[in-house]
Amino acid sequence: MPRSPLALAALATVAVPGLDAFDVRRPAQPGTDFDVAVVIDSTRRRWVVRAPQHATAGAALEAEVALIASLAAQTEAGSLPFAVPQPVGFAHLPEGGRAAVHAEIPGEPLRIETLLPGPGLAASVGRAIAALHELPTSLVEDAGLPVYDAAAYRERRQAEVDEAARTGKVPPGLLRRWEAQLEDVALWRFTPTVVHGDLSGDRVLVRDGAVSGILGWGDTVVADPADDLSWLLVGAAPDAADSIMEAYQLRRTELIDPHLARRAMLAGELALARWLMYGVRSGSDDVVQDAVGMLEDLDAHTRETADAENVSYA
Template sequence: MARPTLTLAALATAAIPGLEVAGARAHTRRSTGAFDAAELRATDGRRLLIRVPRSQTAETEQSADLVAIAAMTAGIRSRLPFAVPSTSGQAPIDGTRAVVTDFLDGHVVSGDDLTAYDRLAESVGGAIAAIHSLPTGFIGDAGLHRETADESRDAVVELIGRASDTGHLPAALLRRWEEATDDAALWRFRPAVVNGSLSADSFLVDEERVLGVVGWSALSVGDPARDLHWLLTSRGASAERALEAYTLGRSGGADALLPQRALLYGELELARWLLHGVDRHDEAIIADAVGMLDGLVESVHERTTEALSPETGPILTVDGVERMLDETPRSAPTSAREPRSALLTDSYDFSDLERDEVGERYAYQPEATAPIPLDLSDWGDAAPDAVPDAASDAAPDPAATAPLDRATLDQLTAEAQARRNAASS
């Protein structure tokens, strides 16, 4: 059951000492999000976002995201033409933690809409290029993952091997994917800073430009093609302008075969979906994945696709990959090593904020606060919920609700790594 908006608002007052909340409303685009979330308006004018994970997977993602955005110093952020969330505080609840960040302006649109018009498409391409052009040193300083070109290929080889071991991977795809990993030219690239889980849902935009990027749990140094497969499958009229802007923004840093490698990553999403079904012993997911893999084989046999490289057979066209990925359920898996926040997002679409119904109250109550006045004048039709008086027999531990410090970040890093090790064992 989703936590009521009022509970989340009260949690925020525990997470940020001295915070006075004037109004709160649910923050969600769909009912399948992995987080309970609410937008808050403070009496001092600040807009905040509080999120509580609903699952262990979401909690792991949240922990990794906190470490990543903490690593992005003011100097790093100044190199980006968009906003990145900053963490304001945290508070314990039901064995997990609520995390409060600043609320970023903008709304989420589909990949096709991101590339429908020149100006926005160019902003998207430039935003990705800016990420990939960041200096790599801060990744190592923060203890985040770094992957060489050879290690990126090895990870793909491992993924293909696991998919093959299920007995459900068509021989034609196994052969073609193995040919791709054997093609040394395809894997001659310079690793770059990557978001690692970038998708259309990562971007907060207005009509003309990218305002913010969210979901940094897979921030690392690795193959920049990982951030691009979703863009290559968009069907907006200005998709090519986005790629041109990306290439220009990289100033020669993009390798010639990056698009082909990005399309390969797109196909491998089907292998991930198959493995997710096998890991969960879910025959429906397995059957769904097998059906999509068979469809990919048919496209290859019909020779209606483009070649991946001289050493490989044809690969699915942009339209074909788009069709396949559109059919992949949004609850697709999270890799133990590569969290995919885009598939877990509670959503950041401001236009879809909905009023939360007051339901079951949770046992947790924050420290006592005074009644909070409520001004509805600037919230439009979706009126927020007032935050009532709240009292507690025992206030939360101040250490547990303080802003994140280095020790807390080190703890979060260790927790995330331990869970990933457990998941991969």
């Protein structure tokens, strides 16, 4: 059963000695893996308390905690142009695990449909992700989080496609398309970077036309930087996506990756395969049907594009 806001406020007062809770509110967009509340103290400071709803979420929280202090130090040093949710206290939970409390980062969730081309917010998003990808990979290694080289990550993607194929629910044309890209060795020659691993509009906070914070670091890995860009290239208007990528490339010090955008688009497509497998594993017919419908739509779109460009994946 989800914890009530009052219960979460009580956890916050345990986690942060001296915190005098004056008011408590649910966030505008509560998560599905954590019970979350915003606690306002007597001085009107705002604090976020997060309590995991299950053991997997608790493990993700602990992974995040191990990394976040290093990220906060990078923010203080000026290497990251945004804030991260650094915990200031913890409260142990009766069922095991612990809740964490951090100061609320000012800002609103990014609405990707509002991104416009030019040097404004779109460019700020590109620079923020590029700064993340410039971080030393040792930060992730030292936190005990997964590290992949390019070959291992390609194999991981192949395994995802193989698993989805065994369901018989992925259109054959899509499978051939994915296989062709996974077999293109040149496409997978990239330098692994620190990757957030779960970026979305809810994770990216904006204020005054710039990225103010990034949340949810429990899935951070060293892997393909294209993964952090896929949701933007898939969801943003093409001219806004161009501004994001231009700002991103200008901020990166690594050599240009000629296949970055192509892998990012593939990652966006493979997210549908993962959604399908989530539905299969959880036994949710609604999720499976939703995933199948999106895969069929994607297959129709890619066939139309291939016909227009005279490309075959047979």
